[in-house]
Amino acid sequence: MANPLEQFQIKTLVPIQMGSVDASLTNAGLFMVITVAAISLFLSLGMRQRSLIPGRWQSMAELSYEFIAGMIRDNVGSEGRKYFPFIFSLFMFILFANLIGLIPYAFTFTSHIAVTFTMAMVVFLGVTVIAIIRHGLHFFTLFLPSGVPMVMAPVLIPIEVLSYLSRPISLSIRLFANMMAGHTMMKVFAGFIIPLGILGGWAPLGVDVALTAFEFLVAFLQAYVFTVLTCLYLNDAIHLH
Amino acid sequence: MRILKPAVTSITGLAALLAMGSTPAHAAGLPQLDVSTFPPQLIWLGLTFVVLYVTMSRIALPKISQVLEERQHRIDDNLKKAETLKEEAEAAAQAYEAALAKARSKAHQIMLETHNAIAEKAAETQGEVGTRLESQIKDAEGRILEAKNAAMAGLSAVAAEVALSACQKVSGETLSEADVSKVVSTVMEERQ
Structure with missing residues (x-):
């Protein structure tokens, strides 16, 4: 077995x-490279006609635009418009990487911690820099929500700092572990299909079909979760709770 | 669910990770932890993501937002046009109503005027005819009175003559004309 x-x-x-x-x-x-090319082709070919009444392809391109625009509007507000191209790129990059990775023999680079952690660190550092530029020293009130009695501060501040610092770790491990686990599971069950023969092989094949469908959901969901959390962190940075 | 599901998959992933860690198939163990593969991955990640970001922010997103804005403008324009057309139609309907009401009141007025004019003329004509008839009646009455007076004047003479000749025939006496006419006029005065 492989x-x-x-x-x-x-x-x-x-x-x-x-x-x-x-x-x-x-x-x-x-x-x-393939992912970036696919996104560019998807959007530029989809918007080629620029028709007033969109076709299917143009609808999908517009839908992805409005999906992310709506996400930023709901989670960050009007100040988030500046970061729209970045968040849109991030979402499309992860989504297309996950989906392309589901094609047999394709490689899923979001299943590598080095990639996901780098993306998470870019988000984390970027958000922290935005917060410090916007609020200066007020940024540190993020670790002590207003209205909390001072007695609680020695307990609360370490917890808040720790949870803040663990953001890039949870963000990167969530994506990497999901992609890796899904692909590993599919491969494990696929490995049973031929050894179990014509009679027993159907069971792991059925599981793999179900897993493939599930992985499509995960591919979208993880791209969505990564992007939504980025929006929430950005919201914290802009509005400080 | 958003929080729970990744947690479950993380656990399965961790289990898979531990299970594979025990198999000594690869010297490096988990391919994800092979640090020597990090630089090429990160260099290409940075490169491709920057290209994607520039492509999106410079070309793709402005194009999409332009199309969406154009569509929104078109929809707004059409709605505005529909609104003005509706207002125009309402104004036209109002003008029509007003014209109709005006025409109706004018017709009513004309009818009233005509009616009044006819009534006035009728009254005038009636008055004229009335006065003419009155004068004619007065004339006629005058004439009748004259004739009556003439007849009355003639009557006493005729009566005196009849009485004279009747007296003559009855009594065979000839009375003087003056006496007879005196008696006749006395009797006639008494009878009148």
Whole structure:
């Protein structure tokens, strides 16, 4: 039986060396390029006609735009409009990476902690910088909500600081673990199909079909969760609770 | 559910992770923890995400928002146009109503005027005819009175003559005309 973790192996396709740094195009890098190309094609071809009454494809492109615009409006408010391109890019990047990763033999780069943690850190640092620029020292009131008695401060502040610092960790592990677990499960059940033969093989095949459908849901849901949490963090940064 | 579900999948993922960690198939263990693969992944992540961000913010999103705005403007314009047309139609209906009411009142007035004019003329004509008839009646009455007076004057003479000849025939006596006419006029005065 094939190792279910083999699918996560990073393989170098085009070796590139920049000084002492390895900048090779790997299968992960290739799928990042494919993802960006797919998003660009999806939007530019969808909006090619710019028709007043949208067709199906244009509707999908407009739907994705309005989905993220609505998410920012609801969770951040009008000040969030500035960050719309970033949040939209983030959502589409994760969503397309997850969905493309579901194609057999494709590589899912969101199943790598290095990628998800980097994205989470960019969000975390960006949000913290925005908060400090907007509020200066008032930013630290985030760790002590107003109206809390001072006696509670020694307990509350460490908890709040810890929960704030754990944001990028939970954000990155949630996405990475979901993608990795889903793909591993599918591979494990797929590995049973041939060994169980023509009689017993149907059961793991059925499970895999169900899992595939479930993974489509997870692919969308995780992109959504990552984006919504980014919006909530941004809201905290702009409005400080 | 949003919080619970990732937690469940995280646990299954962790279980899978632990199970695979025990198999010594790969020297590096979990491919995700192979630090040597981090630089190429992160370099390409940064590169592709920046390209995506620039493409989205410069090209794709402005295009979509332009189309959405155009559509919104078009819808607003059409609604506004419909509103003005409706107002115009209402104004036209009102003008029509007003014209109709005016025409109706004018017709009524004309009818009233005509009626009054006819009545006036009728009254005038009636008055004229009345006065003419009155004068004619007065004339006629005058004439009748004259004739009556003439007849009355002639009557005493005729009566005196009849009385004279009747006396003559009855008594065979001839009375003087003056006496007879005196008696006749006395009798006639008494009878009148």
